[in-house]
Amino acid sequence: MKLNRWPVPVPVQYAQCPDSAYHPYSRCLQTILPSGARLVLDRSPSDENNPSGGELLSALLTYEDGRQVFVSAAGRSTLPLTHQQLAAVATSPVWHPVLAAMPAPPAAPRAGSVSRLTAAQITRVIERLLPAGVRAGRPGGADGFGHVTADDGHGKSLVAVNVQQWKPGDAAIALVFRNAATLPDGTRVGVRQGLAPLGGAGAIEWTVDALGTDGLRVVISALNAGAYRLPADRSVPALTLEQLRQIALAPAWRQAIG
Known part of the structure; x- marks a missing residue:
């Protein structure tokens, strides 16, 4: 379980499915909820160097203002939670007071090289x-x-x-x-x-x-x-x-x- 708050706009690599170039075993689905938040449900090997080993299920919820909830479950055979249960935990309003108390992060500094292409x-x-x-x-x-x-x-x-x-x-x-x-x-x-x-x-x-x-x-x-x-x-x-x-x-x- 992890709570976070990113600068806006949230860097896409922190709010979307794992990049297929580096995570080829990922099986991922992302959805935009009615609130505008992005929900990412991913199924990946718990150890990407051993893809036939255990699995890691995760739910990543990112709100438009940069607030973010991450929940995961891992196991070799029967996982303790399903994707639907993880999504229910991530989208629960119980996290709202904690997220609201997080201070807004400073704007991301400009690096020495600045990309201009998506x-x-x-x-x-x-x-x-x-x-x-x-x-x-x-x-x-x-x-x-x-x-x-x-x-x-x-x-x-x-x-x-x-x-x-x-x-x-x-x-x-x-x-x-x-x-x-x-x-x-x-x-x-x-x-x-x-x-x-x-x-x-x-x-x-x-x-x-x-x-x-x-x-x-x-x-x-x-x-x-x-x-x-x-x-x-x-x-x-x-x-x-x-x-x-x-x-x-x-x-x-x-x-x-x-």
Whole structure:
């Protein structure tokens, strides 16, 4: 049981179903109640590294003013509460006095990088830029981050893009690109290949990281699996490094920002 209060607007990643890119075993349903509150009911492994083990049921209720109630139950066979019972606990008015007594949190501070694109905007651009013959499905993400599952007929591949806007010349981001290649127009491009973080058996990740002279940063990664934590579904990602590079450098990102 947990009570919380977030700044408004509540960051979407704290009020919606778990991101399918990182929680592929989640089975989740979210509903907007007549009050305007969002109710999220999720069923996930209690240990995501052992999906055949016990289950975790949870109910997450988020009010429009940032108040939030989280209730969960875990077990290996018979769970102590059903989803309906958890939802009844989360939506009970008994929590209202406690939530009302919580002070309003300060506004979230602006980070060094500020995203200007939603997940939906990012996934739409990804879908337009995918090579011919590669189909996109299961779009998701959060502000500044979007992903799709790409399928070329030879297995699924997660393709994820992070879009950030930095102040040109920012010392912190310049340090990240200190060993990157420089294109004739001044764009810095870095490439990484290796084991996928949080990856399942045999999962690898290819990444192209591009920073324009105007501070626009586009990071695109592709896995040889449909999501993190899943085992490899193919020998290599569905997109080549050159295709990832073309997507990262595409004018479509600046056009989407407007």
